[in-house]
Amino acid sequence: MKLPEAKAQFIQTWGLLGAQWGVNRTMAQIHALLLIAPEPLSAEDIMGGLDISRGNVNMNVRELMNWGIVEKVLVPGERKEFFIAEKDIWKVGTAIARERKKRELDPILKVLLQLNKVEGDPKDKQVRAFRETMQNIQKFAHQTDSALNAFIKSEENWFYSTLMKVIR
Amino acid sequence: MKLPEAKAQFIQTWGLLGAQWGVNRTMAQIHALLLIAPEPLSAEDIMGGLDISRGNVNMNVRELMNWGIVEKVLVPGERKEFFIAEKDIWKVGTAIARERKKRELDPILKVLLQLNKVEGDPKDKQVRAFRETMQNIQKFAHQTDSALNAFIKSEENWFYSTLMKVIR
DNA sequence: TCGAACTTTCAAAAGTTTTTGAAAATTTAT
DNA sequence: ATAAATTTTCAAAAACTTTTGAAAGTTCGA
Numbered sequence: 001m002k003l004p005e006a007k008a009q010f011i012q013t014w015g016l017l018g019a020q021w022g023v024n025r026t027m028a029q030i031h032a033l034l035l036i037a038p039e040p041l042s043a044e045d046i047m048g049g050l051d052i053s054r055g056n057v058n059m060n061v062r063e064l065m066n067w068g069i070v071e072k073v074l075v076p077g078e079r080k081e082f083f084i085a086e087k088d089i090w091k092v093g094t095a096i097a098r099e100r101k102k103r104e105l106d107p108i109l110k111v112l113l114q115l116n117k118v119e120g121d122p123k124d125k126q127v128r129a130f131r132e133t134m135q136n137i138q139k140f141a142h143q144t145d146s147a148l149n150a151f152i153k154s155e156e157n158w159f160y161s162t163l164m165k166v167i168r
Numbered sequence: 169m170k171l172p173e174a175k176a177q178f179i180q181t182w183g184l185l186g187a188q189w190g191v192n193r194t195m196a197q198i199h200a201l202l203l204i205a206p207e208p209l210s211a212e213d214i215m216g217g218l219d220i221s222r223g224n225v226n227m228n229v230r231e232l233m234n235w236g237i238v239e240k241v242l243v244p245g246e247r248k249e250f251f252i253a254e255k256d257i258w259k260v261g262t263a264i265a266r267e268r269k270k271r272e273l274d275p276i277l278k279v280l281l282q283l284n285k286v287e288g289d290p291k292d293k294q295v296r297a298f299r300e301t302m303q304n305i306q307k308f309a310h311q312t313d314s315a316l317n318a319f320i321k322s323e324e325n326w327f328y329s330t331l332m333k334v335i336r
Numbered sequence: 337t338c339g340a341a342c343t344t345t346c347a348a349a350a351g352t353t354t355t356t357g358a359a360a361a362t363t364t365a366t
Numbered sequence: 367a368t369a370a371a372t373t374t375t376c377a378a379a380a381a382c383t384t385t386t387g388a389a390a391g392t393t394c395g396a
Contacts, residue, residue, distance in 0.1 A: 001283075001286055002288070003286055003287075006283050006298065007298065009282070009283060010283055010302070013275070013279040016275070017275070017276050020268075021190075022188060022190065024383085024384070026384080026385080035301060036297075036298055036301055038293070038294060043342085043343080052386085053385065053386045053387060054343085054344090055387065055388095056384080056386070058343065059344090059345090059384095062344090079341065079393090079394080080342070080343095081343080089304045089305050089308045093308060100188075104185060104188045104189065107181070107185070108182075111177065111181040114169065114177075115169075115177060115178055117169065118169055119170055119171075120170070125206070126206060129204075129206060130171060130175065133204055133255070134178070136257045137257050140257045140261060144261075192354070193354090194354080211373075220355075221355060221356045221357060222356085222357075222373085222374090223356060223357065223358095223374080224354080226373065227354095227374090230374090247363085247365090247371065248373095249372085337396100339395100341392100341395105342392080342393075342394100343390105343392070344389105344390080344391070345388105345389085345391085346386105346388100346389095346390100347386100347387105348386085348387100349384100349386075349387105350383100350384080351383080351384070351385085352381100352383070353380105353381085353382075353383090354380080355378105355380070355381085356376105356377100356378085356380085357377105358375105358377105359375085360373105360375075360376100361372105361374070361375085362371100362372080362373070363370105363371080364370090364372090365368100365369095365370085366368090366369095366370105
């Protein structure tokens, strides 16, 4: 396989992976394109490289910047804005974990906290069973939360070590 | 909050969480409904409980069974089939991790293996940079893979493991 | 201040996923 | 063997998400 073909393949695979990770496909593809670009790319480069519209580029690049894995750079002598991707894959990984945690785990932790305060006779089997289920889920969610926080904080060798601690 | 309200709230929250985890919302809601049901539920109970069609119930219950977190049970004297959810949340967690790994990580590992075999002059900066990026991603992906495998394999009852942590 | 270069917005169009429900298939009781 | 009960299928409809592209907004140099 030659380089251009390999690049195209990577962009497409990264896009598919992103889609399954709850990242929109185009956003992941833009990230891939920037990740393997030797130079900063302009909005137009991205439009051309992926064959997508200007608005689409704008929207997704903005989101990538929100996630903290792409940034704007200014190229001397150029009026346009250029973009580069974070190349340290660990940082990319932790950024994704952070975003997902924010979107996914934090809200349920909040609701679970409410739900095991459900009113009712503690002698009622139904009430007891419900509370127990909620408490179990809460414990699980908290463990996951701890593991993710440790991951986000750690710079190296994250999940394996944390996970071992939590599971053990 | 009273029990019925709490149940409704839980179903709705679990559904939203599921949606963000790449599980279809209805599938997650059916799982939630079964998780807090004191008795096995029939297809009709689920249709009524969530206000969805028969076909929808059938399809999503089947998928939950594929994931190994819901099973069919027969209630003596009843002709219908009934369903119950796995109540051990740790098992549910590992099932989800297993499915997601299968869908998400395994395919990219396969492609990455191909991609750092890209042909080209090792003196070419472009080729070198590309290979390096691929190798970094591969390393990251492999570590994630190991971590997930450890998580999935750990058969330990999660309750026991938390208990140990609390006691220790 | 003007206008060219560039970026952002957003409503409508295209694409994708999920749901429905009626028909077909299967199972079970008699 | 029959028919009633139940489950499964699947094409079409509905709901949801993403993309487009033209128009509005902004920035910057002269």
